[in-house]
Amino acid sequence: MLSGQRRIGKIDVHHHIFPPSEIYDKRGENARVGWRTPAENLPWTPEKSIEFMDTFGIEKAILSYPAGFPPSTGPDATKIVRNANMYASDLCKRHPSRFGFFASLPQPSDPEVLAELDYALDVLKADGIALSSSYGAGSSAKYVADETYDSLWQALDDRRATVFLHGCMTPSSTPYPHETLGLPVCEVPNETFKAAAHLVVTGKKRRYSNVTIILAHLGGCTPFLAPRVAVLSNHMGCQLSPEEIINDFKTFYYETALSAHESTLEMVMRSVGPERVLLGTDFPAVSERMINWYNEQLIEFLTPDEAVAAAVLRDNALRLLAQST
Template sequence: MSEYEEQTERPLCIDVHHHLFPGNLQKANQSARVGFRTPPENLPWSPEVSLKAMDALGIDLAILSLPPGLPAGAAGPENRSAAREYNILMSSICDRHPGRFGFFACLPIPSDSEAAVAEVAFALDELHADGVALASSYGNASEATYIADDAYDTVWHEINRRGAVVFLHGAQVPSSTPYPHPFLGIPITEVPNETFKAAAHFVVAGKRRRFPNVKVILAHMGGTLPSLAPRVAALSSYMGCSLSPEEIIQDFGSFYYDTALTAHHTTLTAIETLIAPNHLLFGSDFPAVDHRTVDWYTKNVNDFYANDPEQLAKVLWKNTSLLLPATLSRLVNFKSISDSSHYPKRYG
């Protein structure tokens, strides 16, 4: 147990999957378009909404990111300007609440490579972002391109040169077929598969090996990836991929995975067979869901590792603190100016 854990009498927790909903997003309307009901108590979102939930859930620090698809619009001056404004907004939230937030910067559409590379530099060097957030794909319908498309290589080169972290989140892309049921809309059936498709694209296109210094976090435990990875490994050669099954599985295992809206005995058992113990990170997906839902998934993590407190600590905070060293220094600095004794000890 670290000195900080002893002082607060509970496990530390760092949340790598925590969104902000800027006012111009009109989140309630956006959610309604895909049949999802964002908890009304989380809207309109403000940092205080997150802080209240974080205190109730025992989350010390959350890494903010925009929902995929922002900044919206075509490549050009407006898209570039929106990315800059969003990043300054996230940085200002971190400044106003020291020790509670970090952020993954958004970028202009990566095909606008000069602007995207410039925003990487500004966000990481000037605003001290923890990394950058990318969507699984950009563009609409047949015009969409996935994140390993050659058009994005200039951006990947820069991120790789820096050895930076990328938070990769599935886009809300509709299927070409109707929903099977109103209860099984885009957020449930499509977003997890988009994360898988983006990660698989990155692997079979050889980009995982071409850009080995990039540290990629896959949202929602990679979505459908754990069950489909062996299928990609064995069958992609029939489509012309030159990588062996063992190389493909190795590349899938090199990603980091967060637990947001995914953690259960079944999924945690599967992911443990694919990745190293230091590649699983805690995520909540708040405020897309209410704190009761986050609590249910968090309890699943705690129950799964009940007999392995060291691995539980790795998932809740140690793995993230190694991947993002600035997070722990923020917490230590925060402890020196703030009494955190009001946080509850979770699950005994």
């Protein structure tokens, strides 16, 4: 099941750091969002990730902190981000062949955000930047393409940066529909889609076209809803034609964490092609058993074409990482 692909040396672009509590305390069951992090993955250590990677034939994992990090604003949050990125960078220095990382930033409206961007890319040598779908809470929340954040997008564009975009655990009108449908199950993929759609219909995706954007979890429901956005948003005043909107959705990259199934893979492959699909696992937020279920679906889907399998499991990520150096 796994051995046939192990030789490829996979690259996992969706692999989280659950850092020491002195940096950021986020571990264990979180009843607020309706999710139980697998007990065997806590407390997380880099050694646990390496053991998991060896089991699944993953040569390298690109680490990132969970979406919504840090949960606050101001000088304390900026300090938390700096310390967290330094911790991630140190992990990469200690395990250079096994880890890279997408750096976190203060909230995009923070006056220090551009300085932290420069520090992360120039000093810490991050492979890219992790952004959340939105920032702020309640009625003050703004999606990532809000004009308030244009200076950050311009800086990312100038640097031809790679961005890993992950949906926030933002509750909708009800906290979540059922005890088995917590925010990570339902709202995270919805928020990923809304952020992607916001980037497209505002014209930011094409304005900042030098930024490579990876959508977490195959973009959530993005491949399915992109045609709906194309026609209805145009009707509501989006200046882009339906065809332009569809084409802009095709310029994202999509990674497979918790999303690989014949139905979803067929849709995204037809939408963007295998050259824009990447491997992701979401370890340690989920168990090896859950990851293996999706891995089985992915390997079965990819097995008929060795070139496509190599592209999705390794080569596409290698190309993006080479661009970031």
